[in-house]
Amino acid sequence: MQQVPKQKGNYGIDAPIVVRNLSLMGIGFLMIGVAAFFVFPARLQWLGITMGVVFLLTCLIGTVEALYMVWSSKVGKFRERERLLDLVAPRGDEKVLDVGCGRGLVLNAAARRLTTGKAVGVDIWNKQDQSGNDPEVTRANARIEGVADRVEIISGDARNMPFTDNDFDVVVSSLAIHNIKNSVDRSRALGEIMRVLKPGGRFAILDFQHVGEYAEVFVKLGALDVRVVGPHWLIFPPVRIVTGSKPGEREG
Known part of the structure; x- marks a missing residue:
């Protein structure tokens, strides 16, 4: 049974540079749009009005996208992580790996679903991918949520x-693998997921880019029951989840 956290950890803002750039873009277009109403002479007032409206609409779009991304970081991704974990349905005794665990959003939620199992998070701690991305922050969030005894970073x-090979019963990943820019390297990461999974082990990979590619690679790697779930709009940009399992009999 899933436990209720003692206190909610701090999981930051996803893609903070994108949020910042969208916000700055919105401010810039707002200033240009307002100025356009006044800089043109009377005979070209129609042009100023047209440009002003266009720039103000662009400002609105950028601002809404920035706010949507903040909302998805503070609300939407918490709901989406539960959907992700529901798709692998941990029993409670598994060893679970979170690839690109960041500040522990999915990692700690997985740990709450475990009784005798263990949740392991691996990351390179890139702060461009998530604000405040640091292993000590991840450990602090695990302590805050009362799962530190079941978490390893x-x-x-x-x-x-x-x-080692065949080490984990379940592998999950959320908004991480798209940060690997090269398709060959992304395939290597997916191959690593299959390598460390036990026979019969399950995976679920959530992302907003390359999900179809992930599914194709998993099929080539011999994964069973590969399917893509989504899109889901609780996170912006909208995300999909690819799921499947490694051939073999599941233990227990």
Whole structure:
């Protein structure tokens, strides 16, 4: 049974640079749009009005997108992580890996669903991907939510994870693998997920880019029951989840 956290951890803002740029863009277009109403002479007033409206609409779009991303970081992603974990349906005794765990949003939620199991998070702690991304912050969030005894934090690259073959019952990842810019390297990361999964183990990978690519790679790697769920709009940009399992009999 899923436990209720003692207190909610701080999981930051996803893609903070994008949010900042959208906000600055909105302010810039607002200023240009207002100025356009006044800088043109009377005979070209129609042009000033047209440009002003266009720039103000652009400002509105950028501002709404920035606010949507903040909302998804503070509200939407908490709901979406539960959907992600529901798709792998942990029993409570598994060893779960969160690839690109960041500040522990999915990692700690997975740990709350465990009884005798363990949740392991691996990341390279890139602060451009998430504000305040740091292993000590992740450990602090685990303590705040009362799951530190079931959580382990490890520094490592998804393309070459420091784990043995067939080590985990479940592997999850949320908004992480798209940060690997090269498709060959993304395939390496997905191959690592299959490598560290036990036979019969399950995976669920949530992302807003390349999800169709992930599904194709998993099929080529021999994964079973590969499917794509979504899109879901609780996170902006909207996300999809690819799920499947490693061939073999599940233990227990």
